[in-house]
Amino acid sequence: MTRIVIAGGGLSGLSLAAHLAVVDHRHPVIVVDDGRDPLGGRAWASWSDRAGLLDAAACRWFDKIRVHVNGTTKVLRLGRYRYRVVRGGDLAEVVRRFTDPLRHFTFLEGHVDRIADDGVVVDGQHLRARWVFDSVLGQAEEPPADAFLSFRGWRVHTERAVFDAEIPTLFDFRTPQARGASFVYVLPDDAHHALVEHTSFLAPDVVTDPAAQREALAEYLTEVVGAGRYEIEREEHAVLPLRAGRTGRVHGNAVTIGAKGGLLKASTGFAFQRVQLDSAAIAESLHRNGHPFALPGESARFRMFDGVLLDVVTKEPAQLERAFAALFRYRTAEPALRFLDEATTPSQEWRLFAGMPAATYLAAARHRLVSS
Ligand SMILES: Cc1cc2nc3c(=O)[nH]c(=O)nc-3n(C[C@H](O)[C@H](O)[C@H](O)COP(=O)(O)OP(=O)(O)OC[C@H]3O[C@@H](n4cnc5c(N)ncnc54)[C@H](O)[C@@H]3O)c2cc1C
Structure with missing residues (x-):
């Protein structure tokens, strides 16, 4: 058998x-x-x-997401995607x-x-x-971790009706960047309830600071969202190793x-x-x-993109906001999501990368190629 x-x-x-x-x-x-x-x-x-x-x-x-980059909030349709x-x-x-x-x-x-x-x-x-x-x-x-994704989320009940139940916030950069490239993610249930998550890309030698994460969450709820009084119903946190x-x-x-x-x-x-x-x-x-080994091959090109992005943002945290702003600059989020799904062509990728500092990324790519 x-x-x-x-x-x-x-x-x-x-x-x-x-x-x-x-x-x-x-x-x-x-x-x-x-x-x-x-x-x-x-x-x-x-x-x-x-x-x-x-x-x-x-x-x-x-069928929509909200993003906040470079001081601007945008609501983007998802095109053929759903979240x-x-x-x-x-x-x-x-x-x-x-x-x-x-x-x-x-x-x-x-x-x-x-x-x-x-x-x-x-x-x-x-x-x-x-x-x-x-x-x-x-x-x-x-393989060694290239970075860690450290996140802490609060499921909150707020006094004021501050959340938009129909639109999650995929990233909002109105949070301190001192300890690493960071953003806040908001997944709403209704106007008073949401999961509000502080997320950072940390270099492998940087240790998560739970107190700083909680402080950033409290600041976001009070000063950015204007939640008034709120109750934390549940907290979740994790540190995921990211390997390119x-x-x-x-x-x-x-x-x-x-x-x-x-x-x-x-x-x-x-x-x-x-x-x-x-x-x-x-x-x-x-x-x-009759065997489980005929699986699609992994893409070396997308592994390279991931590794280079992690190298860049763990050295220069401000580059994460720039990269996300470039990827999500279209009328819909579809081109960015297709890229993150590793389903774009090289010519589509070059168009998406316009707006990112080419010299920074090319230097990181060269460094990766030389040290691999
Ligand atoms: C808090 C958190 C939130 C996340 N949110 C998202 C998200 O929203 N979207 C997304 O795409 N990804 C998310 N991820 C990333 C990823 O999707 C999850 O980590 C996902 O659960 C990984 O699936 P898995 O099957 O590898 O591990 P798991 O889902 O963790 O399953 C492993 C199972 O193995 C069991 N187990 C462990 N050790 C043993 C053992 N020795 N013997 C028997 N059983 C064992 C555990 O009980 C568990 O049920 C999240 C990760 C975390 C940690």
């Missing part, structure tokens, strides 16, 4: 389970999770220009709709100790599998998926949509070829 084990039932593990369920192969699939990161309080926002298998899990859809929010509980429920009718799917509570040559070790027990998809342990050797280098994903019969598989986009920290595309490609490869 050809068994598949998915280590980790978070975003990438569940997304892969759903995609495997619809390609109609008959391998038993076991998803193992030890419950350390309950899905209940989690949510992912992302943009997409196409229908997805898990769209039914989205609780909010937006959506998926909550963890809804994701789990939709995935169960795909997997529950199929008796060959099992969700197991257990701790993955290690990935073995022929399966995984769960709570000390060897579980044999033909293929293992690993979102929890990853490869022993990972290639992550080796295959080791024997195990393939790393999700953040461990290098699917966090290094210049944004977003992974949701990339995980959906990766899950679909893995399921398709298993179905067509």
